[in-house]
Amino acid sequence: MRPVVIAALLLFVLLAFPSIFSLYYVDAWTQVAIFSIVTLGLGLLVGRVGMVSLGQGAVLAMGAWVAARILFATALPFPVVAIAAGLITMVLGTLVGLPALRMSGLYLALITLMLAGAITVALSAINFPNGGHGFTGYNGSTVHIPAIRRPSIATADLAFFRYSVVVAILMFLLVLAHIRGKPGRAWAAIRQSESAALAAGINTTFYKLWAFALASFVTGVAGALVAGSFRYLNSLTFATEDSITLLAVVLMGGAYSLWGAIIAAILLKFLPALLNNWGVSPDWLTILFGIGVLQVLTTAPRGIVEQVPKDIARLGRLLGGLFRRTAPAGERAE
Amino acid sequence: MIEVSGLTVRFGGVTPLDGMDVKFEAGTCGLIGPNGAGKTTFFNVLSGFVKPAAGGIEAFGENLLKMTHFRRARWGVRRTFQTEQAIEELSVYDNVAMIHEHSKESSGSRRQETLEAISFVGIQADPNATVGTLGAGERRLVEVARAVVGKPRLVLLDEPAAGLPEKETEHLSQVIRKIPEQTGALTILVDHDMSLVSACCETTAVLDFGRLLASGPTAEVLRNERVVQAYLGVGEAQ
Numbered sequence: 001m002r003p004v005v006i007a008a009l010l011l012f013v014l015l016a017f018p019s020i021f022s023l024y025y026v027d028a029w030t031q032v033a034i035f036s037i038v039t040l041g042l043g044l045l046v047g048r049v050g051m052v053s054l055g056q057g058a059v060l061a062m063g064a065w066v067a068a069r070i071l072f073a074t075a076l077p078f079p080v081v082a083i084a085a086g087l088i089t090m091v092l093g094t095l096v097g098l099p100a101l102r103m104s105g106l107y108l109a110l111i112t113l114m115l116a117g118a119i120t121v122a123l124s125a126i127n128f129p130n131g132g133h134g135f136t137g138y139n140g141s142t143v144h145i146p147a148i149r150r151p152s153i154a155t156a157d158l159a160f161f162r163y164s165v166v167v168a169i170l171m172f173l174l175v176l177a178h179i180r181g182k183p184g185r186a187w188a189a190i191r192q193s194e195s196a197a198l199a200a201g202i203n204t205t206f207y208k209l210w211a212f213a214l215a216s217f218v219t220g221v222a223g224a225l226v227a228g229s230f231r232y233l234n235s236l237t238f239a240t241e242d243s244i245t246l247l248a249v250v251l252m253g254g255a256y257s258l259w260g261a262i263i264a265a266i267l268l269k270f271l272p273a274l275l276n277n278w279g280v281s282p283d284w285l286t287i288l289f290g291i292g293v294l295q296v297l298t299t300a301p302r303g304i305v306e307q308v309p310k311d312i313a314r315l316g317r318l319l320g321g322l323f324r325r326t327a328p329a330g331e332r333a334e
Numbered sequence: 335m336i337e338v339s340g341l342t343v344r345f346g347g348v349t350p351l352d353g354m355d356v357k358f359e360a361g362t363c364g365l366i367g368p369n370g371a372g373k374t375t376f377f378n379v380l381s382g383f384v385k386p387a388a389g390g391i392e393a394f395g396e397n398l399l400k401m402t403h404f405r406r407a408r409w410g411v412r413r414t415f416q417t418e419q420a421i422e423e424l425s426v427y428d429n430v431a432m433i434h435e436h437s438k439e440s441s442g443s444r445r446q447e448t449l450e451a452i453s454f455v456g457i458q459a460d461p462n463a464t465v466g467t468l469g470a471g472e473r474r475l476v477e478v479a480r481a482v483v484g485k486p487r488l489v490l491l492d493e494p495a496a497g498l499p500e501k502e503t504e505h506l507s508q509v510i511r512k513i514p515e516q517t518g519a520l521t522i523l524v525d526h527d528m529s530l531v532s533a534c535c536e537t538t539a540v541l542d543f544g545r546l547l548a549s550g551p552t553a554e555v556l557r558n559e560r561v562v563q564a565y566l567g568v569g570e571a572q
Binding site: 202 | 381382383403404405407408411412413415419421422423424428431432433435436437480
């Protein structure tokens with residue numbers, strides 16, 4: 001039953017959203033689809049393995065850079081480029097994760113944040129590819145910059161929205177297959193107790209690296225979609241502090257659930273678009289996210305995805321109780 | 335059989351194991367001693383979590399200290415922890431199956447051996463039930479099932495009955511007694527409950543201040559004057 005409901009929901013998103021929403025909001029939903037892959041990767045690290053990374057924004061930037069470079073340099077189909085960007089980012093992301101494997105908690109968060117900062121500085125120095133030659137592919141020009149190529153079947157914004165949703169579905173299925181399989185069980189053991197995992201014969205270093213690799217792969221693929229979506233990239237597109245916001249929304253959405261990744265992406269990309277359209281500065285969201293993280297850490301450790309249904313059920317019981325109390329005696333007797 | 339010689343562990347100025355020499359032959363062996371005697375440290379050395387400063391451990395003809403921690407588990411060193419460590423978010427089945435899937439020594443069907451282990455320890459709950467929903471007694475049994483699934487060679491039980499009511503301790507005692515016969519593994523039981531140790535262990539070793547105080551048949555060891563003085567107290571020996 002559940003897969004049928006999910007399939008119907010996805011079909012509704014794919015077919016009905018472009019009719020329901022204006023192009024402005026379809027673009028926002030495209031960003032939600034793309035960033036749900038990024039929050040999926042970070043949720044995997046934080047929620048499944050217990051590794052807090054503050055470097056996923058930089059990993060996304062690497063994916064976008066690699067995809068843009070390949071798209072300008074070759075005529076390879078977009079899906080091939082997206083997979084290549086995912087694989088190259090996987091290697092780079094895993095190398096980033098390598099020294100971090102011996103750390104946990106605050107120290108892991110700190111070192112990944114420092115690495116994110118370093119990567120952002122490096123990308124600012126070499127710039128994002130814009131059709132130039134050489135390794136960087138940057139031509140130094142600020143005019144007549146060619147746009148980054150989109151998939152041939154999804155050049156228009158509506159088609160690119162659907163394309164992004166389909167890629168997001170594939171990435172979610174990839175991660176789901178891991179979670180339901182041997183690596184998922186190993187990650188669950190590592191998160192609960194590294195000693196118990198070792199005593200179970202689990203090579204914890206290997207499986208942590210595997211988690212970093214998978215999270216980097218999906219984030220790299222998302223980077224290719226970012227490149228295709230924005231079409232013009234620069235270092236301002238990927239600020240270091242975005243990695244912190246990413247972690248905040250992942251915690252708020254629910255790091256232990258795949259649905260939480262979607263809620264996190266809605267908080268990250270749809271909410272600002274909504275506020276912007278209402279004439280409210282999205283900067284206010286920084287305060288809202290701060291309060292949200294505080295609330296998650298104190299009262300709802302499993303995030304909105306589990307807390308809201310619980311609160312709704314509690315409200316239902318409360319209203320039901322009030323209704324019964326105020327019902328006439330005759331009705332109560334029935 | 336495992337043979338421990340001159341095993342010494344130092345944590346800064348503390349020496350929890352101080353030249354420990356002991357042999358565990360076969361069957362279920364007890365390891366007792368006062369708090370801080372070095373029992374759990376010894377288990378941690380066997381598991382590979384603690385590197386000894388000196389000494390050696392030969393287990394079934396192999397130098398155990400040369401293996402990395404996770405390889406020891408794959409080779410057949412299994413254990414439970416003082417604070418039970420069954421994986422809460424996984425099902426009973428997955429908790430046990432995950433040990434099997436990381437074990438090199440198991441050759442049988444994973445599903446069959448996993449269900450056999452669950453049945454052997456007598457878990458009444460549905461194998462698909464999430465461990466987080468089980469009571470303390472059943473969670474302990476899940477941990478024991480994890481230790482016996484497949485082909486373990488050495489099963490280390492660290493106070494498995496701690497906090498359990500009498501009825502569940504009795505059931506656990508029956509399970510522990512059957513482990514060597516069921517799996518062929520050498521089982522070492524650490525516990526402060528002397529009735530459990532007496533019921534399960536043919537032989538027992540006593541540690542005190544990181545050294546072997548006595549070892550031999552359990553009944554004889556529990557009557558040993560030095561053991562009574564160092565650990566049991568006069569009242570319990572009578």
